Amino acid sequence: MRQWDGIGLEEFLAAHPKIRITEINDDRVELAGEYQLKAQLAGSQLVDQTYQLRLVCPRDYPKTLPKVFDEGKYFPRTQEYHTYPDGSFCLASEIKIKLLLLDDHSLAAFFEKIIDRFLYAVTHRIEFGFFPYGELAHGEQGLIEDYGEMFGLSGKLSVLRALQALGKRKREANKLPCPCGCGRRLGLCDYRLILNQFRSIERLRWFQLHLTESFKPFEKPQKIKKKSRTI
Ligand SMILES: [Zn+2]
Incomplete structure (x- = not known):
């Protein structure tokens, strides 16, 4: 597990006790479990939701980005909800994600800067009918x-x-x-x-x-x- 120290794997697992390692080898680490988000953007609704997520993080991350899947089938798997047919999320352009993770690409930062924002926006769309940041283009x-x-x-x-x-x-x-x-x-x-x-x-x-x-x-x-x- 030491080879994954660079992304703060142990710290991330300690902070999210309902997420565990489902596979780990030289190529990748796979995590799965319950992820909770309670967030609110000024002027928008409160989102308080628990998701069943699976994350596949390649060894060469951040060169190759992780994929995150909705295992709980909460997100409709259509373009409108930015979810691919296999349940993976269409997060943002690769370069934008890399830019956001430039000074910190720990798993905690990946969730905080990329995943939370995505979950909040799309959940808001599901529960309240519209995107809080305006429509995300495809x-x-x-x-x-x-x-x-x-x-x-x-x-x-x-x-x-x-x-x-x-x-x-x-x-x-x-x-x-x-x-x-x-x-x-x-x-x-x-x-x-x-x-x-x-x-x-x-x-x-x-x-x-x-x-x-x-x-x-x-x-x-x-x-x-x-x-x-x-x-
Ligand atoms: Zn010019």
């Missing part, structure tokens, strides 16, 4: 809003330009049009200083893959079976 639109907020940009084109720049080395990125919309090259605008801060969060390759893979709809398109060609 899929591509959600990503664009998330990134826009983080990068200080608005609109799809700007966000895609920022991701494209982050997928290149600084020298190459500086030749691209600036995402801020100033009409100059990135290298000539102070906006590059803001953008370059994100380089420490992920590698170039991640931004490249993300740009091509993540701007897809929430639901995966159905695969169409190719008919084998007969000669």
Whole structure:
């Protein structure tokens, strides 16, 4: 268990006696049990709910993020409730989560900053009919809003330009049009200083893959079976 000290596993278990380890090996640790949330946002309703959750935390966390599943079938498994058909939660964009966990990625921080906010918002939607923070956007639109907020940009084109720049080395990125919309090259605008801060969060390759893979709809398109060609 010592290898998991870095994420404060024992402290987390001590603070949540109804959660236990269901599997632990070199690749991951899996926790399951009862998680209670009692929270209220100013101007919104009190949420006092107990959930049956399962968390799968990969060994390389925070590089790869944990998945959290609703084992109690409390959340409708639809897009509207940000829950996938397998019961896992659609929490937020990966980079936003990583940004929030930058200075503390203990399990306690992961729950406090990511899970509690999610549980509160979606439970509020289930119990009172609306989201306390306003509608959380989905899929591509959600990503664009998330990134826009983080990068200080608005609109799809700007966000895609920022991701494209982050997928290149600084020298190459500086030749691209600036995402801020100033009409100059990135290298000539102070906006590059803001953008370059994100380089420490992920590698170039991640931004490249993300740009091509993540701007897809929430639901995966159905695969169409190719008919084998007969000669
Ligand atoms: Zn600019």
